[in-house]
Amino acid sequence: MIGTPLFDLDTPALLIDLDSLDLNLLLMQEKANLAGVKMRPHTKTHRTPAIGKLQIAAGAKGITVAKLGEAEVMAAEGLDDIFIANEIVGSIKMERLRKLARSVRSLAVGVDHRDQVEALSSAMSGEPHLLDVMIDVDTGGARTGVAPGEATLDLARSVSAAPGLRLRGIFTHDGNSYGAGTLEGVREISRNSQLQLLETARLMRSADISVQEVSIGSTPSLLMGEIEQGVTEIRPGSYSFMDANMAQVVGTYARCAQTVLATVISRPTHERVVLDTGTKNLNEGVHEKGTVTSSAGHGRLKEHPVIFLEKIYEEHSSFDIPKGSGLEFPIGMKLEIIANHACQTTNFFDVIHGIRNGRVETVWPVLCRGKSQ
Template sequence: MRVEDIDTPALLVDVAIMEENLRWMQAKADRAGVKLRPHTKTHRTPALARRQVELGAHGITVAKLGEAEVMVEAGLSDIFIANEIVGPLKLTRLRRLARRARLAVAVDSPVQVHALAETFASEAEPLDVLIDVDTGDARTGVQPGQPVLELARLVSAAPGLRLRGIYTHEGHSYGAPDVAAVQAVFRRSQEDMLATAALLRQHGLPVEEISVGATPALLVADILPGITEIRPGTYIFLDAAQANLLGTYARCALTVLTTVTSRPTPERVVLDAGVKALTAFVRGAGVCQTHGYGVLKGLPHLHLEKLSDEHGVFTALPGRAWAIGDRVEIIPNHACPTCNLYDRIYGVRDGRVVNAWPILARGESR
């Protein structure tokens, strides 16, 4: 099957670039002596998660319980759900799933600890727990230091639970103004985590895992000694945001294949891919700032300027013709929500389709 035989809009992955990205991050983890536990929320595709494990990953990370259920059904057996699991419906599902695979979950409140302990107290095996630490992202998580120690004591004393360690996400690295600032964010985050782990150990609490990770930081910054695990996600494909950090689109494996469906004026080019095919996601500031709603592959200064539900619009370059029926590939601003819009990813090599991977965890956000 040739790429020309695929109807549009469609999600493509350049297999050679993807494999290079996978091997690059695995090699970085190996050099640092840390585990790579990739965040599969980016692709939500069990076949790609298995490939990451084949190349050396120590299990996977997911964002949602629904993703974990799909991954376990597909044969993945070592999963960290990097999120707080709340409510009796989800806790029942979690208990059922923990009987089939090695799981760990996040906590940042005594409320969650008590609910998990009540759910797992009578289980044959304890549930592993990692404490969510806010090192600057200002999302979930307790503050480093004493607040982590207090929560860790509660976890360690709770029936049915086992304290595995601590984790953080340096999401604020996306908004750092330049590469040096990204590196500083990552260093400070790791230092806070290492100091917090030392505090826990001083008080007799085991810290098996010190887990960190955000793709921007791991692309350009060093991993400090003492860190045990990294959890990048977007590195498998990269996207326009990561390309702006790196200064090149050459490592972007993911594109949306579109067709020119209208040329209503000499300047205006209209594609058959809008919000439902690309998302309207933009990063408004920082070294990962994106411009427009996607970048034309091979034309890094040409962006989609407008999206509606079914259409994307850009302005033609002088002297460059796009005819109705022409195909155009768009590098999305953000790979993760883009993948969630499709049923499958077409793996492409040298203009031919070599794989069609089903995105089995698409929509599994519960």
């Protein structure tokens, strides 16, 4: 397998261009270094411990995950500084969390409600080490998160008073940056989100509550915006692979590291080209039209990114050859597709083929694949 030319691989197959991956890791790490903040990349994009280790080698302090199952796999592979940036609920998970906390050097989890604090506290109160807690603050993303200001302060007081827990800080995910209409809009959402978080940190400190970490992150914001003074940590995810949606933000497909290799399996008409990859391998990932992250169609041809998949089914996708282009796509031809959304696409595959100079250099198992519990 190692050394195989990429177009000799069977399809559909997940590929990562290693030079682009290296560059993406380096650029974001440099941004963190210049701002003097810690890098804690969100590994939901790759779900692959080997890539988490590359991020650590590039300078990241630790990793972020979305799920306890991802954290368990990452820990078993030796990644020992993990933030589960999500709410963990239920007695089965509490037991797993307690075990995990014993096995890693550093672990933190998110909370946005007193009920979670109580459950975490009763799970952790007899343990040898305190569990770090980060308060999830909603600065506009309108998903999870407690309101900034007094509501966060109230919750912080209950964390500080809870046996078995230690308040590490506060975090936000400004996922609304994906829905901005302009790049200036992305910057404004990012600034606004950070200022709300910083003001909340100030309020907490003025109430004698220690806030060690002020953690932010979404890739559009971190690609386009500035990191405000006072932020201590960033958690970008999609930046590592990039995708067709993110290419709209940066204005180039050149940084898209992830592709799905597909084969032309049918040419039912003169124009129509049908591939062997559909929604079981490629995320639809369509964002609302008019947003900075909306790429037309369901993925783009790496060699000709103006061409996008117009239709997608479970096992097929298709595009029409642009009139007058002179391009040929015979049956059996293999094409690299840049997915609209990289993170979900990764979760469709057992392995990632790392490609350099057109050949397979490495094969990484996607060990966190399906670890959504």
